Amino acid sequence: MAIFNTNKKPKKIGIITSGGDGPGMNAAIRSVVRCGLKYGYEMAGIMRGYAGLLEEEIVSLNHRSVSNIINRGGTILKTARSKEFSDDEGKEKAIEILKKHRIDALIVIGGDGSYKGAARLWEKFGFPTIGLPGTIDNDINGTDQTIGCHTAVNTALDAIDKIRDTAHSMERVFIIEVMGNKSGYIAVEVALGAGAEDVIVPERPFDFERMCKDIKDGNTRGKVSWMIVVAEGAGKGHEIANTVTTMTGLESRFVVLGHVQRGGVPTGLDRILATRLGAAAIDCIRRQEYGKAIGVLQDEINVIDFKDATHKEFKHLDEFCNLVKILT
Numbered sequence: 008m009a010i011f012n013t014n015k016k017p018k019k020i021g022i023i024t025s026g027g028d029g030p031g032m033n034a035a036i037r038s039v040v041r042c043g044l045k046y047g048y049e050m051a052g053i054m055r056g057y058a059g060l061l062e063e064e065i066v067s068l069n070h071r072s073v074s075n076i077i078n079r080g081g082t083i084l085k086t087a088r089s090k091e092f093s094d095d096e097g098k099e100k101a102i103e104i105l106k107k108h109r110i111d112a113l114i115v116i117g118g119d120g121s122y123k124g125a126a127r128l129w130e131k132f133g134f135p136t137i138g139l140p141g142t143i144d145n146d147i148n149g150t151d152q153t154i155g156c157h158t159a160v161n162t163a164l165d166a167i168d169k170i171r172d173t174a175h176s177m178e179r180v181f182i183i184e185v186m187g188n189k190s191g192y193i194a195v196e197v198a199l200g201a202g203a204e205d206v207i208v209p210e211r212p213f214d215f216e217r218m219c220k221d222i223k224d225g226n227t228r229g230k231v232s233w234m235i236v237v238a239e240g241a242g243k244g245h246e247i248a249n250t251v252t253t254m255t256g257l258e259s260r261f262v263v264l265g266h267v268q269r270g271g272v273p274t275g276l277d278r279i280l281a282t283r284l285g286a287a288a289i290d291c292i293r294r295q296e297y298g299k300a301i302g303v304l305q306d307e308i309n310v311i312d313f314k315d316a317t318h319k320e321f322k323h324l325d326e327f328c329n330l331v332k333i334l335t
């Protein structure tokens with residue numbers, strides 16, 4: 008097992024984006040790199056997530072490397088999901104590569120899975136890591152928002168506003184799938200923001216009979232169109248659409264918004280969040296505080312242990328779901 012002298016001041020910092028990308032990651036990279044350079048660190052970019060790290064895809068980053076990216080979606084470092092990195096052998100190999108490149112600390116921008124990898128590097132192998140919450144799913148503890156979520160919600164709302172036009176004109180029920188395999192956060196935000204009639208999330212059981220009865224009752228009162236938002240992990244949208252048609256006799260359509268939500272120009276909120284988080288990551292390394300996940304909670308920078316950052320329970324889920332129904 009690798010042993011590190013974590014009292015030694017780091018000289019070279021690596022930065023990596025991992026897992027699903029999200030708008031605002033580039034703003035975070037820019038902030039990390041420029042703050043790091045300002046405090047005299049050498050900065051290295053690891054390409055294509057942990058997969059690229061295992062392939063030794065490491066580049067040197069300077070001030071200019073991050074010019075003109077604050078407004079761009081995606082990640083200039085690229086990203087990936089890596090099976091090889093998921094076990095301890097993969098992590099030991101990664102640490103050997105980091106050592107070979109004289110990288111003393113690693114800043115990981117990613118979601119739940121990426122955090123677990125970064126946590127293990129620190130907790131089992133003592134390699135200094137810091138996490139920044141980069142995922143559209145908003146499923147990381149210790150931060151009100153993750154980088155990319157705000158933009159993703161707005162992108163989905165933009166699409167649903169357009170669907171509303173055709174739903175109303177053609178008098179249909181639309182089942183709209185948004186991203187979120189284990190997290191219903193995007194779905195409930197989007198349902199509230201779009202004025203949807205119902206929302207189906209992976210975290211809660213759903214009463215389809217009740218929904219179909221509500222649709223039928225509404226139709227009797229003269230209502231002609233419906234927008235039902237379903238999170239990716241909550242069930243098969245086309246089956247839901249078929250059920251609706253069978254049980255209500257109304258025409259339905261199923262739309263998957265999919266990866267559209269992961270791209271595009273980051274909103275101001277995501278850029279600013281990412282920029283603050285990037286600076287805070289460098290501050291953490293200057294204090295030689297490692298194994299930490301950084302967030303912004305009630306507008307303040309918040310630093311917590313990795314172990315407390317994953318498995319977020321969305322505390323307003325019931326409130327949001329109920330509000331969607333009340334407003335229907």
Ligand code: F6P
Nearest residue numbers: 027028142143144186187188239
């Ligand atoms: O990054 C998170 C996320 O967008 C989830 O909402 C979604 O379930 C998943 O990534 C999709 O991953 P992939 O792009 O690898 O199919």
